[in-house]
Amino acid sequence: MGSGTALGPFQQQVLYVLLHLGEKAYGMSIWQELEDRTGEAKTIGAVYSTLERLERRGFVSSRMGDPTPERGGRAKRYYSITGAGASALQTSERVVRNLQRLVPRLGEES
Amino acid sequence: MSRQVDDEPQGRRQQRGRARWITAVTAVVTAPAVMLVVTRNTTVVALVMVAVVPVAVAMVTVANRRKESVGRESVRDTKRMRNPAPPLSAEKLLLFALPPRISDPIVGDLTERFPSIQKRHGVWFARAWYWRHAVGAVTRFIGPRLAGATSLGAVVRMARKFLPL
Numbered sequence: 110m111g112s113g114t115a116l117g118p119f120q121q122q123v124l125y126v127l128l129h130l131g132e133k134a135y136g137m138s139i140w141q142e143l144e145d146r147t148g149e150a151k152t153i154g155a156v157y158s159t160l161e162r163l164e165r166r167g168f169v170s171s172r173m174g175d176p177t178p179e180r181g182g183r184a185k186r187y188y189s190i191t192g193a194g195a196s197a198l199q200t201s202e203r204v205v206r207n208l209q210r211l212v213p214r215l216g217e218e219s
Numbered sequence: 220m221s222r223q224v225d226d227e228p229q230g231r232r233q234q235r236g237r238a239r240w241i242t243a244v245t246a247v248v249t250a251p252a253v254m255l256v257v258t259r260n261t262t263v264v265a266l267v268m269v270a271v272v273p274v275a276v277a278m279v280t281v282a283n284r285r286k287e288s289v290g291r292e293s294v295r296d297t298k299r300m301r302n303p304a305p306p307l308s309a310e311k312l313l314l315f316a317l318p319p320r321i322s323d324p325i326v327g328d329l330t331e332r333f334p335s336i337q338k339r340h341g342v343w344f345a346r347a348w349y350w351r352h353a354v355g356a357v358t359r360f361i362g363p364r365l366a367g368a369t370s371l372g373a374v375v376r377m378a379r380k381f382l383p384l
Binding site for chain 2: 135136137140152153154155157158161176177179180181183184185186
């Protein structure tokens with residue numbers, strides 16, 4: 110695996126959430142899902158900076174929605190995972206599985 | 220005391236407000252220049268700036284609002300409780316510090332979530348929550364750029380060449 114497809118733990122989490130949310134994935138929904146699932150209190154800035162980085166690498170694409178009054182007339186930016194992003198996620202999953210085979214399962218050592 | 224401030228003409232009050240802003244901007248510009256001369260470390264100065272600017276903006280805004288509201292607190296507070304809005308200074312900070320591509324969706328997201336946080340935890344918690352996210356976003360996007368400080372570093376190097384520092 111080259112460093113071009115290497116993903117950090119938080120980047121992986123964000124990509125999984127994008128896959129889970131599908132078309133309705135935008136900043137706040139991604140943040141909420143991450144907080145609910147991981148229990149970690151990240152800021153919205155952390156989510157957006159990760160999404161920006163992933164977009165620059167071609168793993169994520171974005172489009173603007175329509176402005177709504179409850180958002181003070183500001184539009185949502187919807188994010189979705191690209192083919193390259195999905196294959197980078199598969200690659201990092203495979204790497205983790207290969208590494209896990211090297212050691213006995215946690216809690217099973219006598 | 221409150222009577223005096225209340226009787227103060229509107230133009231005079233605005234003048235005082237402007238003077239407060241000018242003082243804050245002067246302090247925010249002068250302090251890093253002095254720190255640069257003393258520490259000669261652009262990263263430290265940049266990090267201090269990131270922390271100090273929002274605090275200065277918040278202090279002046281609060282001072283100006285307090286002066287405006289003397290004698291009318293109860294009416295203003297009731298209004299604020301009934302229709303709480305996200306902190307304007309934090310919103311301005313985001314719009315000023317981040318590129319529009321990112322600042323617009325972030326401000327929209329926080330504005331959208333603000334009422335539900337306020338309903339569950341109260342106005343002050345919601346405001347603190349908004350500020351936490353605003354400062355977090357600004358440090359996330361601006362911090363690394365300032366820490367790199369390529370252009371700022373170049374300016375300082377050039378200044379050192381020409382000035383007897």
